[in-house]
Amino acid sequence: MKLLKAIGKQLQHPRGLFGKILFAWMTRMTITHARWTADLLDVQPNDDILEIGFGNGANIKLLLQRASGGTVTGVEISETALEMASGKNAKAISEGKVILHLAPGNTLPSTDGVFDKACTVATAYVIEDPGAVFKEMYRVLKPNGRAAVTFPIRENFMRFKPVGTEGFYLHKLADLETAFRDAGFINCRTERNDRVKFGAHCMLGEKPDIN
Template sequence: MATTPQLQAIEQQLACPQGEQGLDIADMMHATNINMTLNGWQCMRLAPNGRVLELGHGNAAHVTPLLKKRSDIHYTGLEISELMCEQAHLLNQEMVNHYRATFWHYDGQYIPSFIQAFDGILSVNTIYFWDQPQFLLLQLKQQLSALGRLALVYMDPEFLQTLPFVGHQFKPYAPNKLEALLTQTGFQNITTKSFHDEVTRKDQSVATRLFHVTTAQR
């Protein structure tokens, strides 16, 4: 898969959107990821006045609608794409101005140190691109509050492999593989829920997608 220069370029953009094509890719990712994001958000089971950290939020078009539904939540976003960090600020300016959302650029390896722990940590369709997953998970574990939940949302490997742009940059995870990795990193209360939805491909065909939300606590 991802055998042509065009498909390889799409794969690279999915890992880190850049330039004009990156803006188009970001819009596409929001449209295809939103159902996964909403399910991941629900699986965090945020308590009142919760603090959320999200890795790889893309253009973050989902953030303001979610925060308007939960007026007690504070959101922090981390992105490896400077372009997506800029877009997140633009699309969520009201929440930024009211100190309900902050967005930060990071290198994809080292999580910044935050003063307060997070009650929920969310990441949607990013784990495929993590170079050192256990190292990153250990850092996320340290950022969780005592009762906080990490929610990782990802496509099933069999579905992922049907996508034409999936190449060597993607590292698929089956639930049992991810659960084992979380256990090795010291997480507890690990559970996985599976969901089906329908996505429209570029050729306008509709495919049934299987995806998973794996949650864990420190």
């Protein structure tokens, strides 16, 4: 039980050597979720993209490959993640193509309306108030910008024993969809993928054009 609790805490906020090992494992589990999310977002070569919860930075690299003429900005609460992602994306950071911040998703260090796309993958169940994060994603998107929120299918993920420890918020899909719409997104839809680990849902929406 102590081991499960330790794993659970690391899943919520990975740190240190154990955190680095866990990030490597998590990336193997979720990189297909990330590729699927990028496909659904229809990332374009000149897009400026935001990722919340970038982990070890593997998805930052993937997004930049698709947005080769744009930029990718990442936000994370884990110092271990920042260290790993900075190393993995060192060249792109030096070129100003990747910008990484140590900050929570509910208080993004960006001005209004600066990103074409925004995404977060496999973070929804470790955020107590995902609606606050969705509102920030909405704020920093340009008009007509698109957002994607991808997370494991709840019923499948609940079978993963570490999530039974404290600190996980296994939000119901309907509640997440309501919070996403309440943040202001329009043309919302939820896609499902049963071919990835745990299965996954991806909520997609757009920020309306205010003109």
